[in-house]
Amino acid sequence: MTLLASNYENDPIDVFAGDWMSEGNMTVRAGSKIDGAGQVDAYEPTFLEALEPALPYIAKYRIKVAVNAGASDTKKLHEVVTKMVKTKGLTLSVAWISGDEVLPQLLEAQKRGELPFENICTGEKLEDWQFEPIYAQAYLGGLGIAKAFENGADIVVCGRVSDASPVIGAAYWWHTWQRSDLDKLANAFVAGHLSECSSYSTGGNYSGFKDLETLGWQNIGYPIVEISHSGEVIVTKNKGSGGEVSVNTLTSQFLYEIQGPWYFNSDVTAILDNIWFEHLSTNRVALRGVKGDLPPPTTKVGITAKGGYQAEMHWFITGLDIPAKARMVETQICTLMGPHTSNFSHLSFQTIGSVPLNPTNQNSATVDFRVIAQARKSADLAPAKFVRPCIDPIMCAYPGATPHLDLRQAFPKEIFEYYVTLLPQSSVSHQVHLPSGKILDIPPPFEAKVYPKQQPTQDTTAHAVDLKSFGKTVESPIGTIVHARSGDKGSDCNVGFWVRHQDEYAWLRNLLSAPFIKKLLAEEYKGGRVERCEFPGLRAVHFLLKDHLDRGVSCTSSIDFLGKNCAEYLRCRVVDVPQRFLARGKI
Known part of the structure; x- marks a missing residue:
């Protein structure tokens, strides 16, 4: 600031x-x-x-x-x-x-049986949730x-x-707008989304990051949104800073966190089907094509509950026979831990990383073997029940067996469960507290619109083209020519892909069907629903992976707790890429 x-x-x-x-x-x-x-x-x-x-x-x-x-x-x-x-x-x-802060209203409404308060990620009803809410916040x-x-x-x-x-x-x-200025509000809403995550719009978390090295990785700037009275939006950044504001960096940020072509806020719904960005000049890009519609009668609510405790332990495994070495130490740990695991709510063994053929240094030949457990009570993850069984095999484990000597994560820490649902805006007491002590009430929207539970989705493109028509192909990671960006919303993960040229988009939208994304996810596909939509103005295809992230950031057992690396994993997956696209140069 x-x-x-x-x-x-x-x-x-x-x-x-x-x-x-x-x-x-x-x-x-x-x-x-x-x-x-x-x-x-x-x-x-x-x-x-x-x-x-x-x-x-x-x-x-x-x-x-x-x-x-x-x-x-x-x-x-x-x-x-x-x-x-x-x-x-x-x-x-x-x-x-x-x-x-809406926990009292939510619990009262639940008690009266007015609403089921379904989890918008999983479909679960609040009365079936096994945790007791301690706090709830409405957006x-x-x-x-x-x-x-x-x-x-x-x-x-x-x-x-x-x-x-x-x-x-x-x-x-x-601009002294009115609630009825829906197009203007929708554009301001998207402008807020483009700037909310700071440097994400100027080159942070951007799959084209290598192009920004000469512009300054060390001083990536802050986005500035210029909003006119008519609702037109131009995005720029602070003068003298590194990074850039471009169609690609803004596309990256736009695709992050959206749930489909309808974008909901308490004040307005942004309709995004025809969104596009116009390059005006260096570091000046205009937002185009956003339309506004009435807000929903509900608002999102995040409910917090005490979820129990978590502990994790790490071993380093190096060189040959990684799967067998991991299997050996897992077997030994499970044998020692056996009497205690009935009180665990979660236990998993994860091998993180891989060893290249003929590595030239020891670090590249080393993977992280992670043991992670969760339990409702701290005592169930006490040292005798978790960390000792994890570390005691040291003298009889795989060749080179080396446990991490920093055991701080191996002792139980509290975790919180997070449940996402909807509450009528009429149940929220939105107030402004002025320095004078005066309190002003902000009423809910005068008009609202009920939207379908599920966003518009199409498993395959409506613009079908035979993939063979794109000519000779070469097996290559899809990320050699395709940008991507992903993120979390509760336990949902969204991931958007986009390309630089229009003919590449015809190929991308035909390649990336909902069945194909499941294939691309491979062992990471959890069996959940996949929703798909296209943004032709951005040359983008977006997927919402329902309930993909193991309950969300505050209690997940995954190392990709923010869902941000889902896109990077998918970009390294090998597909048949048209040779003529590769000839244009890699990202």
Whole structure:
């Protein structure tokens, strides 16, 4: 924040919109709040680290700030920020938003039998969930932020507003839009999505990263969205920074986290079928083709429960016969652990990595053998029941047997289960708390639209072309010419693929059918539903892998706990690539 605010005279910005929330810290902060009984800070402290040195510039240039760093303790964060501003002798007005904490409303509605509260990832009903909810947060829209700015607030701190809501709220306030301005709101919504993840839009987590090395890997910039009164959006970045804003970097960020062609927010639904990006000039790209529709009558709710405990232990296996060596130590560990495993809710043995033929150094010839267990009680993962059985085979194990000597992860740590469902917006008490003490109510949408449970999906393209028509092929990793990006939403994983040229897209959309993606996933396919959609304006095909990620980031047993490496795994899978496409050069 200081970098951008201090450079205002050369590169002005009007509003800082910050997204500090993820499904990972939602559960952790919820646990802190419940366990700490108000004595533990359950907001995001890194926001204060960013804010404090920037405050003099924010005050000098009257830059507005809207963030969701309140996590599970927005009121307390408001008090801290207010005190910080006062201590510095600055005249900045600080407001806060409430209404995201909805556990009482949810439990009351469940008790009355009003709604089944189905898990939108798994279809499970809340009454069948084996865990007891301790906390629930609804995703709020941006109109509370807009109302706070309208009433003179300079800084607005929120809890679980949606990732894009700070941008929606800022644009709504700045341009004095109305709820009926759906196309404008939808464009601001997508602009918020493009900027919410910071440097993801300027080259972070981008499969074309090698092209950015000469532009500066060490100083990848921050995206800036320019939103006009008519809702037109241009994306750029702060001057002098590395990375780039391009059609490809924005496509990468766009495909991350979406669930299909309908993108829902409490304020608007963005219809994405015809989205495309227009390159205007270096580091200036316009958003095109987004349309708005009414918001749904519900909003997303994340429910946290204590899930028990987890422990893991690692061995290093080197050289030849990796599967046999892994099988040997697994057998020995299971024998020693046997009396205790009946109390485990999960136990798995994972071989991570592989050894190349004729390796030239020992590290490349070494894989990580991971043992991971979960249990409802900490005592069931006590050292005698987990870490000792894991490490005791050391003298009788495979040749070269070497356990990791850092055993901190081998002792039980608390994990949290996360359940995603929907709550009527009418059940949410969305309020703005102004510095004067005045409280303003933000009503739910006056009009809403009920959408089908499942997004539009097509297993195969409607533009069928014989793959043989693309000419001679060469076996090659699909990622040699295809970009991809993936991410998590609860236990769902989404992955989008796109190409650089139109004729490549005709090939891609025909190659990537729902059955083919299951084949491409190979042993990683978990048997769940696969939803598929196309974005012709982006030359992209997107897949939603339902319930693919083992319950989500806060309790998963996978090392790909954010789903981000699903795309990179799929990019290295070998397919028949038309030779003429490869001749254009690899990504």
